[in-house]
Amino acid sequence: NAGVMQNPRHLVRRRGQEARLRCSPMKGHSHVYWYRQLPEEGLKFMVYLQKENIIDESGMPKERFSAEFPKEGPSILRIQQVVRGDSAAYFCASSVGRKQYFGPGTRLTVT
């Protein structure tokens, strides 16, 4: 059973461009979480999704960020008009029960 997959692993964007981060949960997992780790800061929750539903988006910035988990395909975290402050590691986790399993992360650099 493959683990949580994230791609790309590294992403470089210029200010103002869009960033799309993908997460494929473990097989059989229907819950997906996104977390962000800013430089020199801890991991912070962003959004919790189940198939076709956003369950909790209390950690998402109000503007420019969105997330989806369609019926088919990976979960997508989308950042529009990126700014330098968006540079961070973005981690996805999936679960089917109590334990969350993390992917390797996508490291976003905004130049």
Add this chain to the structure above:
Amino acid sequence: KQEVTQIPAALSVPEGENLVLNCSFTDSAIYNLQWFRQDPGKGLTSLLLIQSSQREQTSGRLNASLDKSSGRSTLYIAASQPGDSATYLCAVTRYRAGGTSYGKLTFGQGTILTVHP
């Protein structure tokens, strides 16, 4: 609002030593607590998960305890090895009425552990 604190922020020990990492949380209404390991530039590996009704969990040289009433957990590492060098993270999920959780993890800042030969 749940806050998780880990002490110490960094720890350097010689190989073979037994050590304890500390985690405290402000809201005792937790559903479970997880300890993770993060290697530089890598993702998180789950080490141990303690449910709110449990007092401790063990895996190999690792033992994690939970005292929910005092808001504390410890991770004990026996006979440390250089390969144990990593950042150790503690995280909790909040209990929701009905016996479920809110799902999201609240993390501490981590303890950077260095085990030197």
